[in-house]
Amino acid sequence: MIEYDLIMMSLVIFVPAAFGLLCLIFPAKFKEAVRWWALLGTAVTLCLSLCLLVEYYFLLDSRSDRGLRSLHHPKTLLDARADEALRRASMPAPEPRQAYDWVGTVPWIDRFDIQYCIGIDGISLPLIVLTSLVMFFAVIASWKIETNVRAYFFLLLTLQTGVLGTFFALDLFLLYVFYEVMLIPMYFLIGVWGGARRKYAAFKFVIYTLLGSVFLLVAIIGLYFTDVRDFVDKTAVDARAEERRKESPRLTQDEIREYHTFHIPTLQRAGQGAMLVLTGQQNRLTARDEPGEGKVPLLGRGVHIESARGRFQQAFFQPTYQYLFFVLLFVGFAVKVPVVPFHSWLPDAHVEAPTPVSMILAGILLKLGGYGLLRLAYPICPWAADQxxxxxxxxxxxxxxxxxxxxxxxxxxxxxxxxxxxxxxxxxxxxxxxxxxxxxxxxxxxxxxxxxxxxxxxxxxxxxxxxxxxxxxxxxxxxxxxxxxxxxxxxxxxxxxxxxxxxxxxxxxxxxxxxxxxxxxxxxxxxxxxxxxxxxxxxxxxxxxxxxxxxxxxxxxxxxxxxxxxxxxxxxxxxxxxxxxxxxxxxxxxxxxxxxxxxxxxxxxxxxxxxxx
Known part of the structure; x- marks a missing residue:
């Protein structure tokens, strides 16, 4: 049975794209109807986003001490909820839940452990609501668009789906897909409806964005090929090992238990483990006694360091590669912020873009860079970020x-x-x-x-x-x-x-x-x-x-x-x-x-x- 919270979050992501596709069905002469239809799509998305905000308030109230929400509450954090969802998904019979955790996981490409994994927290939700609000007003600002109206609103709403999906994604591959979805709509929105030098501005935007995407892709591939079994719940590792044992009986026990993933919270925990290794604090990886909690590792209950310490010799746990991964992630998102000296595409794009697209570019797209640094670069490579x-x-x-x-x-x-x-x-x-x-x-x-x-x-x-x-x-x-x-x-x-x-x-x-x-x-x-x-x-x-x-x-x-x-x-x-x-x-x-x-x-x-x- 599909979970309610997964359905709600998916609706926020895909309702704009659905309305955008239906824009193409309208006869070309019904321009006013297309405008109202697009406005309805963004209004529905905004209402759903505000519903998520209310639900998230309930989540905080149910898992935190009232009046102390400004403090660190582990049970409200996204990685804790995502780890619990991953553990449940790996069990033969999923456990029933008493409350919605606003994290959802559905298998997508099993061969590479790529999942449709989405979730919300206090970092992504403000930007989700901001995106829905700015897109709603961007549609209102687009009321005077007269040429290719159906295509314009289709691209605008498809762009919104790409942005929202990026903020929701908890799987690196899924995040990269949504991140790239934004590229084509923005190219045409600037290149077709822009000013006199629109083609130059659109081309420059695409080149800079693709440059950043290449850096991200290299980092994603490198992260995937890191064995992170020590930072995943043992139930999930055992379940994966049992499947591989049936598929490839000739593999050694160590090879069977290798765990490669695009799961962002798991990679964040591995990166934090790498910082402990690089600062000579390996002993802090092991479990310790907590009052009322039993033995809890520093990085959470998902950590269970196995006997073979050779995995800490992997590239991901070495200083040079920590620098490399961080620089790749940083440059990939710095282009979007944009950070000087990766900024020269922005003035040209703003000058040539129509007003609604400039609103989206400044109000939403630049935030993708800051969000990526906050969600990925710093938690996954904290040692290099510190250095x-x-x-x-x-x-x-x-x-x-x-x-x-x-x-x-x-x-x-x-x-x-x-x-x-x-x-x-x-x-x-x-x-x-x-x-x-x-x-x-x-x-x-x-x-x-x-x-x-x-x-x-x-x-x-x-x-x-x-x-x-x-x-x-x-x-x-x-x-x-x-x-x-x-x-x-x-x-x-x-x-x-x-x-x-x-x-x-x-x-x-x-x-x-x-x-x-x-x-x-x-x-x-x-x-x-x-x-x-x-x-x-x-x-x-x-x-x-x-x-x-x-x-x-x-x-x-x-x-x-x-x-x-x-x-x-x-x-x-x-x-x-x-x-x-x-x-x-x-x-x-x-x-x-x-x-x-x-x-x-x-x-x-x-x-x-x-x-x-």
């Missing part, structure tokens, strides 16, 4: 300063926002890299939570800002800041809503942009004050170019005659973004941190305790 933390933090701080200063010199509104995104995403990299163990792990938790919060906040403000540019372009037919002016005179409502979004983007206290940056600065100060000072200084430059832009665009003389005030459709989108920007700035703990922090802080604690005392 290279200063380099990564330096790249983040440099990106913050570089993006801000380059944005200061831009005259194209979209290009300015593109470099602003590079600067703001630099805070994500700095927060992730502010590694600390022991007593300093608290500060790293601040940085990590700040990085997650920054991704959500930037997703809201960046999407809103590109929508603002789209509204202006529809009326003035230019993005040149020097050619705009006097907008407030004829569009006072639009100017007022835009001002709040500008202030949110520059990180004004009381708005969403402030919270993430504050957490990152606090966390990074205790890691490296110099990098933190660079990030603080960049906020002045950010305020300078955003205030300069607002004054040039909304004050002064109108060079294009009278502009019509925003429509009800445009006002609804902007007002929603404004309300979210204020709400997340005033109530960060209630609206986001209370259910996001357990997963983020739990990840930090699981990595920080690996460092030698």
């Amino acid at each position: 290279l933390s200063l380099v990564i933090a330096g790249l983040g701080a440099f990106g913050i300063v570089y993006g801000a200063f380059v944005a200061l010199g831009q005259t194209d509104f979209k290009r300015l926002l593109a470099y602003s995104s590079i600067s703001h995403m630099g805070y994500v990299i700095l927060g992730l890299a502010a590694w600390g163990g022991g007593a300093k792990s608290q500060y790293w938790a601040w940085g990590m939570n700040g990085a997650m919060y920054q991704m959500v906040a930037h997703g809201i403000t960046a999407s809103a800002m590109f929508f603002v540019v789209g509204v202006l372009y529809d009326r003035s037919h230019t993005r040149e800041i020097r050619q705009l002016g006097g907008v407030m005179t004829s569009m006072p409502l639009f100017a007022g809503l835009s001002a709040i979004l500008f202030f949110a983007s520059m990180g004004l206290p009381g708005l969403c942009g402030f919270v993430g940056e504050l957490f990152v600065v606090l966390g990074s100060w205790n890691y490296h004050p110099g990098l933190s000072l660079a990030a603080i200084g960049a906020t002045v430059v950010t305020a300078a170019y955003l205030l300069w832009t607002w004054q040039r665009v909304y004050l002064g003389v109108n060079h294009h005659g009278h502009y019509t005030e925003i429509t009800a459709r445009e006002a609804a989108v902007l007002l929603t973004f404004v309300v979210l920007s204020i709400a997340l700035g005033v109530l960060p703990q209630t609206l986001l941190l209370s259910w996001m922090e357990p997963s983020v802080t739990g990840l930090v604690e699981s990595l920080a305790r690996l460092k030698p005392d």
Whole structure:
């Protein structure tokens, strides 16, 4: 029997693609019907995503002490739930469950142990809800698309399925498939519906993305060929060994018990084990007595180190290969963030992409890079991440300063926002890299939570800002800041809503942009004050170019005659973004941190305790 939680999560992933396919059935002349149908698809997905959020609240309440949710609760963490689901799936008769764990596994390609394995936690769920929200407003922003309407919305909704699937995936191969699904829709959305240089921008986007994908693919293959039997529940290893014994009776006992997997939580545990091996703490891999828990290994109950220690001589457990795997994963996702110097595709893509695609690109796709680093690179290769933390933090701080200063010199509104995104995403990299163990792990938790919060906040403000540019372009037919002016005179409502979004983007206290940056600065100060000072200084430059832009665009003389005030459709989108920007700035703990922090802080604690005392 298929589990309820698996069905719900699968609906969130595939409902957009189903609606997109049905868009192709509509007759070409029914453009308005296609628009409403696509809007219905994103609305249904948004409602399902919010239902997942409510269910996740129930999960935290059922497995955590009330009032203490901000602390580390092992039973709420995704890897613990995923391990339990894997153990159940390997048993001859699956055990009944008393409550939904929001992790689901279905065999897919048995030969390579590839599974349709999906799940949610406080790291993926905020980005899932953000994706559903931004896509809903992107469809509203697409109302004026007139050419190839059916194909446009089919590609848009297929893109949403690829993004959502990436955030849900707990199998590396499945994640890679969803990650690649996004490539084709984005190529055509930019290359067909973009501006004058759309083909160049689309080609550049594809080349950079494929480069990152190649790095990811090499890392995935290398990880799969690592024998991780010591980090899998013994029940699963025994079940796999029994199957192989029947299929290949000539294999030795050691060969039969080899365990290769794409299961992300298992690979994370193996990576953490590798850090203990490389820091000379192999003794901490063995079970220890816990009050009321019996013998529990440091890395959880899924670890059962067997007698043959030769497996720790594998490439994955060697310093050179740990560096290699981490660099492959880091570069693969750094292209998407984007981290300087892998950023040059972003300004061109933003300038040429239509407004709704720019909203998606800034609000969602950039977050895939940060999510990949948080979900894969750091947990799977923590030793290399620790060794290279200063380099990564330096790249983040440099990106913050570089993006801000380059944005200061831009005259194209979209290009300015593109470099602003590079600067703001630099805070994500700095927060992730502010590694600390022991007593300093608290500060790293601040940085990590700040990085997650920054991704959500930037997703809201960046999407809103590109929508603002789209509204202006529809009326003035230019993005040149020097050619705009006097907008407030004829569009006072639009100017007022835009001002709040500008202030949110520059990180004004009381708005969403402030919270993430504050957490990152606090966390990074205790890691490296110099990098933190660079990030603080960049906020002045950010305020300078955003205030300069607002004054040039909304004050002064109108060079294009009278502009019509925003429509009800445009006002609804902007007002929603404004309300979210204020709400997340005033109530960060209630609206986001209370259910996001357990997963983020739990990840930090699981990595920080690996460092030698």
